[in-house]
Amino acid sequence: MADNQNILQYESKIWATADLLRGCGIKESEWPSFMMPFFALVMIESRLFRMLDDMKAEYGADTLAGMDQDDFIGMIRDKGQGYNVYIFERHKTLKDICANDKSFDIDFDAYLHGFDGETKDLLGVDATEGEKFLDIKGVITKLKAKKVLLGYTKEWSEIDLKPFNNSEITTLEEHIKRKWADISAETAGEQYTPDDVIALIAEIIASKIQPSEKLLKLYDCSCGGGNMLFGLEDRISEKVQRLTQTFGQDWNDALYALAKIESRFRIDSKIEHGNTLTDDKFYNEEFDVVVANPPYGVSWKGYQKDILNDKTDRFKFIPSISDGQLLFMQHLIAKLDATGMGVVVHNGSTLFSGDAGSAESNIRKWMLDTDVVEAIIQLPTDEFFNTGIYTYLWVLNKNKDAARKDKVMLINASEKFKPLKKSKGSKRKEVDEQSRLEIVETLAAFVDNDYARVFDKEYFYFNKQAILLTNIDSNGKSFEAQLADGKKSLKLKPIKLDNGERTLTDFDITSFDAGQFVSLADYFENDIKPFVAGLDYKEEPVVVTTAKAQYRFDNDKETLLKTENGQMEELGCGKIVVKASLKNASRSQPERIEITVELTPDTQKDYEIIPFHKHEAENQQAIAAFMAKYISKPFETLENVVGVEINFNKVFYKPEKLRPVGDILADIAKLDEQIKALEEGLVL
Numbered sequence: 128m129a130d131n132q133n134i135l136q137y138e139s140k141i142w143a144t145a146d147l148l149r150g151c152g153i154k155e156s157e158w159p160s161f162m163m164p165f166f167a168l169v170m171i172e173s174r175l176f177r178m179l180d181d182m183k184a185e186y187g188a189d190t191l192a193g194m195d196q197d198d199f200i201g202m203i204r205d206k207g208q209g210y211n212v213y214i215f216e217r218h219k220t221l222k223d224i225c226a227n228d229k230s231f232d233i234d235f236d237a238y239l240h241g242f243d244g245e246t247k248d249l250l251g252v253d254a255t256e257g258e259k260f261l262d263i264k265g266v267i268t269k270l271k272a273k274k275v276l277l278g279y280t281k282e283w284s285e286i287d288l289k290p291f292n293n294s295e296i297t298t299l300e301e302h303i304k305r306k307w308a309d310i311s312a313e314t315a316g317e318q319y320t321p322d323d324v325i326a327l328i329a330e331i332i333a334s335k336i337q338p339s340e341k342l343l344k345l346y347d348c349s350c351g352g353g354n355m356l357f358g359l360e361d362r363i364s365e366k367v368q369r370l371t372q373t374f375g376q377d378w379n380d381a382l383y384a385l386a387k388i389e390s391r392f393r394i395d396s397k398i399e400h401g402n403t404l405t406d407d408k409f410y411n412e413e414f415d416v417v418v419a420n421p422p423y424g425v426s427w428k429g430y431q432k433d434i435l436n437d438k439t440d441r442f443k444f445i446p447s448i449s450d451g452q453l454l455f456m457q458h459l460i461a462k463l464d465a466t467g468m469g470v471v472v473h474n475g476s477t478l479f480s481g482d483a484g485s486a487e488s489n490i491r492k493w494m495l496d497t498d499v500v501e502a503i504i505q506l507p508t509d510e511f512f513n514t515g516i517y518t519y520l521w522v523l524n525k526n527k528d529a530a531r532k533d534k535v536m537l538i539n540a541s542e543k544f545k546p547l548k549k550s551k552g553s554k555r556k557e558v559d560e561q562s563r564l565e566i567v568e569t570l571a572a573f574v575d576n577d578y579a580r581v582f583d584k585e586y587f588y589f590n591k592q593a594i595l596l597t598n599i600d601s602n603g604k605s606f607e608a609q610l611a612d613g614k615k616s617l618k619l620k621p622i623k624l625d626n627g628e629r630t631l632t633d634f635d636i637t638s639f640d641a642g643q644f645v646s647l648a649d650y651f652e653n654d655i656k657p658f659v660a661g662l663d664y665k666e667e668p669v670v671v672t673t674a675k676a677q678y679r680f681d682n683d684k685e686t687l688l689k690t691e692n693g694q695m696e697e698l699g700c701g702k703i704v705v706k707a708s709l710k711n712a713s714r715s716q717p718e719r720i721e722i723t724v725e726l727t728p729d730t731q732k733d734y735e736i737i738p739f740h741k742h743e744a745e746n747q748q749a750i751a752a753f754m755a756k757y758i759s760k761p762f763e764t765l766e767n768v769v770g771v772e773i774n775f776n777k778v779f780y781k782p783e784k785l786r787p788v789g790d791i792l793a794d795i796a797k798l799d800e801q802i803k804a805l806e807e808g809l810v811l
Contacts, residue, residue: 137286138302141166144282151273159307161270163381164250164263165283166303167388170296171209171246172221173288174392178208179215180289204243208391212241222284231277239263249384260384293392294361297354298322300385304352320355320420320472323557324506324520328355328470329362330567331522332416335468338368346414348403348458349421350375353386357393359418370394374409378402404454405433407441414462417469417523421455424476443493444486452477453490456521460499466526468501473519478503483591483770491771495535495584499523502536502570505775507544507556517541522570531573535587538579539779540566580778587773588739592750593765594758598700598729600686605761606701607728616704616727623672624705624724626662636720651709651720659722664703671703671724678703678726687726700729732765739769 144165145158153161182202183191191199196216204210213219224234239252247253251262259265270276288296305319320328336343343363347356356375364371373396377383383400390396399408404427427434428448435445441461446453452473459469481487494500501524508517524531543562547555558566569579599605610617624631639650662669664680671678676691680703687698704725712718737753740746750767 137288137299140286141299141303142306144279144286147275147279147282151275153269153273155310158310160262160381161266161279162303162307163385164261164266165280166300167250167261167385168221168263169283169286170288170300171242171388172211172214173291173296175209175211175214176220176289177292178203178206178392209246209388210243211238211246213238214241220284221280225277225281225284228277231280235276235280246388249387251384260380262381293357293389297357297361297389300352300354300389304354304382304385319351321554321557322358323559323563324472325355325358326362326560327558327563327566328418328472328520329359329366330563331470331520331570332359332418332468333363333366334567334571335524336363336367336369336416340370343369343371343416344374344412344414345371345416345418346374346409346412346459346462348376348417348419348455348462350377350386350398350419351379352382353389353398355418355420356386357389357396359416360393372396373398374412374414375399376401376403376408402430403458404451405430405437407439407458409462410439412462413464413467415464415467417459417462417467418471419455419459419469420472421452423452423474424450427451427454444489446486446490447481450476450480453487456494457490460494460497460523463499463523463525467523468526469523471521471523473521475517475519477521478519478773478775483589484768485770488770488772491773492588492769495587495771498527498533498584499525500535500584501527501531502538503773504538504566504570505541506558507541533584534573534581535584536570536573536579536581537773537775537778538566538569539775540578542578578779583741585739585741587771588741589770589772590735590737590739590746590750591768591770592735592737592753593767594733594735594754594762595765596731596733596758597761598685598731599760600697600700601684602686602697602699604686604697604699605728606687606699606726607761609698609701609726610728616725619671619673619678619724619726621671621673621722621724623670624722625668625670625672627668629658631722634722634724636722637717647718647720648709651707655707655720655722659705659707662705669703698726702727702729 141162144162145155148158148161149155194202200210200215203215213224219238221238224231224238227234239250240247242250242252249260251259251264254260254262254264267276270279288299291299305321345356345360345363347353347359350356353373353375356373360371360373363369373390373393375386375390375397376399377386378401380400383398387398387400390398397409401408426449431448434442434454439461441458442454443457444453456471456473456477459471463469477487477491500521502520502522504520504522506518506520540558540562543558543566544556545559545562547557569576573581575581597605597607606617621634622632624634636650636655637647639647644650644653665682669679676689678690679688680686681688681697684697685700687701687703689696689698704727705722707720707722710716710719710721735753735757737750740749750764754762754764
């Protein structure tokens with residue numbers, strides 16, 4: 128077996144094939160679409176030759192050479208790893224074809240058409256419309272137009288991957304695809320999972336798996352090119368004696384094709400093409416292990432109707448249309464079998480986006496209510512190739528042991544890394560092996576330490592208690608005290624309303640100025656309605672006069688004032704509510720504009736965030752105690768909504784140690800002396 132360091136030397140060699148693309152004016156952002164099909168081509172050829180070598184080792188080269196040709200071909204086809212006429216019948220490679228310049232075009236076309244049907248579909252050999260997957264036909268057409276097809280194919284034919292096994296080629300793919308992700312505009316929201324994060328996920332999962340003869344089914348619902356899924360399988364196989372089978376699905380044509388090609392060289396691996404959220408290809412399957420690194424912050428508006436009409440019962444709540452991460456999370460939980468576990472990579476929005484009562488909060492609450500979350504691990508920043516943000520591993524477990532029931536561990540692994548000597552895109556750090564083992568040991572111990580804490584799940588719940596506040600004036604008085612029992616307002620019969628700029632004396636208007644307005648409705652819409660809507664009794668000197676008294680609002684004392692017979696009375700804090708409406712003509716009355724004025728208590732709806740207690744009686748007592756301590760105005764409680772938020776900063780915040788005051792004053796004194804010296808120098 129060749130080691131990974133050896134195969135990674137091929138990374139620069141593969142990337143050098145792009146030099147020719149650069150030379151003929153192809154934009155860097157387009158390079159992945161030119162490189163993917165040829166990478167797949169040399170990968171397939173190397174795997175087919177490796178398969179042939181394995182067969183020779185198993186059956187003997189002489190035995191195979193003496194076999195009937197049809198039997199030999201049948202044996203190869205039965206393996207389901209692909210077939211090519213040139214390779215197995217004519218014993219020619221891509222390199223052999225490139226050696227003859229004159230017959231290259233014909234031979235290369237025959238070589239591509241010599242593949243089995245599925246391989247031709249995945250490569251896009253005969254693609255015309257619809258799913259083109261790797262679209263090698265389109266790429267060849269463009270390269271021919273640039274007159275570089277032979278030269279470009281020769282570059283790839285020099286890359287020999289035959290000495291390397293599945294795991295090693297998967298490692299190489301991960302590095303190449305990462306570079307494609309850095310430059311491709313078509314991979315927005317897709318975060319290629321680095322090798323060290325895959326290794327950490329594998330360590331977590333392997334730590335919970337016992338050796339057994341039972342098949343372990345691994346599933347990735349957004350598998351991309353398969354790096355995470357297949358990398359996970361390889362690492363688990365190294366650590367635990369267990370048969371594994373991989374299942375994956377992805378929507379991206381080219382990445383699906385790469386994963387599908389890879390899957391054929393693994394035991395009974397199943398990779399499907401399509402949108403997992405709208406067309407689950409494994410509808411009747413459940414899995415022992417689920418993993419995923421779904422797109423971050425990517426809208427699902429394009430298939431909104433399908434999500435809203437979903438009949439699978441996967442989606443308990445529908446999150447914001449701007450981000451589908453929590454749709455993937457709900458899907459994955461639905462795919463877990465009764466004792467299944469998983470690790471899912473998300474950004475921070477899944478921890479705290481959405482207020483109490485929102486779909487996002489309700490999804491988190493549902494996850495904690497059902498006790499499927501065992502731990503959340505904060506990874507370092509600058510860990511992924513094309514984003515520098517914090518990312519989080521959600522550890523799911525439907526088979527928690529008794530000590531972990533209804534508990535969640537937070538692990539702050541943001542400092543558990545080793546700096547890279549050379550950055551890879553945005554990736555400047557890696558969770559090294561020592562850090563990975565330490566994190567897994569912490570999760571296994573499930574006790575507090577300096578960077579991890581265990582909580583009852585209810586710690587993350589909170590009450591969002593709605594209240595209706597009644598505002599009071601400077602004397603603690605509300606207008607509500609002026610109202611008879613059951614009354615909500617005092618209706619006035621105004622004869623005049625003045626705001627300092629305009630005076631109204633008619634409150635039942637049936638006429639209008641025909642020189643300015645075409646109808647009473649026009650007068651209402653363009654004059655009376657906007658005037659009334661713009662009245663602000665707190666900002667303007669609004670005075671309402673009735674036959675007996677005048678009413679206005681005193682901003683300084685925050686109270687309504689009533690002046691009657693020269694006597695002023697403070698009525699308490701309240702509102703002057705003026706409304707205007709256009710009334711249609713009736714049998715007894717003509718069309719008219721009605722203006723009404725009433726005085727009401729000044730109330731406002733507010734919300735208080737209060738810690739949650741899992742026992743209902745205790746929770747109600749806590750809410751009542753909070754109100755008694757912090758709410759001084761009259762109020763009535765309205766609805767209470769329980770939300771869930773997970774705040775790493777709150778849990779792991781370490782206040783900065785302040786300097787002693789004496790040291791600060793000494794520094795200030797030194798600065799004063801320096802300033803004084805500078806001033807003296809300027810005077811001289």
